[in-house]
Amino acid sequence: MDLTLIQEAFDRVSKKQKIGYTKTQDVIDRTLHELQVAVQQMSDISDSSSTNEQRPLLIGLQGKLTEFGPSNQVGALQKDVNLAVSKYGKLLDRAFCTDIAKAYREAEFNGHLINEIVAVHFYRQGLFDLGDCFVHETQEPNAMALKTPFFEMYQNLEQLRARNLEPVLNWARQNRPALQKKGSSLEFQLHQLQFVHVLHNVGRSEALQYARASFGPFASCHITDIQRLMGCLLWAGRLEASPYSDLLAPSHWDAVALEFTRECCNLLGQAYESPLQVTVSAGSQALPTLIKLVTVMANKKQEWHTMKQLPVETQLDNAFQFHSIFACPVSREQSTAENPPMLMACGHVLCKQSIQKLVKGNSRTFKCPYCPLETTSSQCRQIYF
Known part of the structure; x- marks a missing residue:
């Protein structure tokens, strides 16, 4: 979960709210000033004066407020703040309120274990x-x-x-x-x-x-x-x-x-890090990728529960890398038990399936993709990391 994006979105909302508050306060202060001026002018007129002498003051005040438009300004400012808060809420929903049950895969668990x-x-x-x-x-x-x-x-x-x-x-x-x-x-x-x-x-x-x-x-x-x-x-x-x-x-x-x-x-035969804690932490990092995979495959009307291997790579921190990983320089695929890394006579290493594809057109020897030397599939040896 990338908390940096959430922090940046929060900062934008907070800045917009502060600007909205300052401008709204300025509108209120200006409106209050116009009202106080009008009240002072009307109080200067004696009580015995006719209403006709006060009417121009009221009309002038109304004209200033109409031209100034305090309600429209405050409404526009509030609308900008509400829009920013709404976008921030949607971002939080995507980050924290995702239905993680979508990533659940049917598997048999030993409850006692x-x-x-x-x-x-x-x-x-x-x-x-x-x-x-x-x-x-x-x-x-x-x-x-x-x-x-x-x-x-x-x-x-x-x-x-x-x-x-x-x-x-x-x-x-x-x-x-x-x-x-x-x-x-x-x-x-x-x-x-x-x-x-x-x-x-x-x-x-x-x-x-x-x-x-x-x-x-x-x-x-x-x-x-x-x-x-x-x-x-x-x-x-x-x-x-x-x-x-x-x-x-x-x-x-x-x-x-x-x-x-x-x-x-x-x-004691136990790892220093709690296996349960490591599993939960690694699963939390992999969860967004799994949820995105489920969503994409659901849109394509495909099921991922029957797959033996995930079609996407799950990125984890270095703390969760407990063994060496080899990616074939030809196919760009990560090695597996069915597709292990193979050492050729020249010293270069390819995955088994890549070597099989190279041998397919040559019954005896094939040329290494990275050097002029030729070798045979029988000379290739599996590497164990």
């Missing part, structure tokens, strides 16, 4: 009471399997945000083999934070003692970082004014909290 996904989403967001209530209402006891691990994760995060690293360090020690297998540096980052915290808040000797007890297993991989930490010992008590002051930045704690969350979800 969906309930489990929703329950796990609540637990991974830290909404444990809501998750328990949902599990109780849907009667899906299997969905509570991940409650305990996520509950422990959030308890450790609370301690981490309170600058207490011991619970997270204990978790990292217990899972050291799995973290090392993944090449994770989380445990060292935790020890680094704890070292700086001890040096800055306790003292040099305590920090040195902590370094001797903790940094040994990481010397082979993080020797440069350890040497930099040892340099901090020379600035004990004034670390904030040292060349190592960046180690005191709160961003290090935020980065470690994020890394801990990622590693914890990974060891």
Whole structure:
């Protein structure tokens, strides 16, 4: 949804309303001035004067108001504002009031699986009471399997945000083999934070003692970082004014909290981002394209529910691109499982259907569209991204 267009339309309506208000106020002020002048002139005439002497004043006032036309001016201004508001309302209706049910496609869903996904989403967001209530209402006891691990994760995060690293360090020690297998540096980052915290808040000797007890297993991989930490010992008590002051930045704690969350979800076999949230967000971006497709096909009296592949490309942000995408340089079509990318002997890559079309007229060899080399279909190999 492009909110920029809506914002620009709102700004135009707001500007037109302000201009209309200013001009309307000017019309009212001028009309009031003419009335006050006429009243003053009539009051200057004595009460004993005849009505004939007041009539010219009234006729003159009427003539000025007729020539000035305050009601016509105010009406025209109001009409412009109403027209702008009407157009803005239609734009909002198109953007927010679309019948999204048109984009619904009949599909078989596993209700139990969906309930489990929703329950796990609540637990991974830290909404444990809501998750328990949902599990109780849907009667899906299997969905509570991940409650305990996520509950422990959030308890450790609370301690981490309170600058207490011991619970997270204990978790990292217990899972050291799995973290090392993944090449994770989380445990060292935790020890680094704890070292700086001890040096800055306790003292040099305590920090040195902590370094001797903790940094040994990481010397082979993080020797440069350890040497930099040892340099901090020379600035004990004034670390904030040292060349190592960046180690005191709160961003290090935020980065470690994020890394801990990622590693914890990974060891649980869960993605860091909630699958339900990713699905809903991606669907929201694709929804306008789907609704437009349904509308166009309905006008052509065609059905899209039976299609195995959408006839249009759905643009999503880079955050929703989880794998490489290949588009054939000849057909300009995106590769699929039925039409995979194929590597030719010359090193160029085409989709399978494009190669089949090139081979159709040549029983043995065919020329690459991008270089002089010739090859055969049997020499082409499928590429896996």
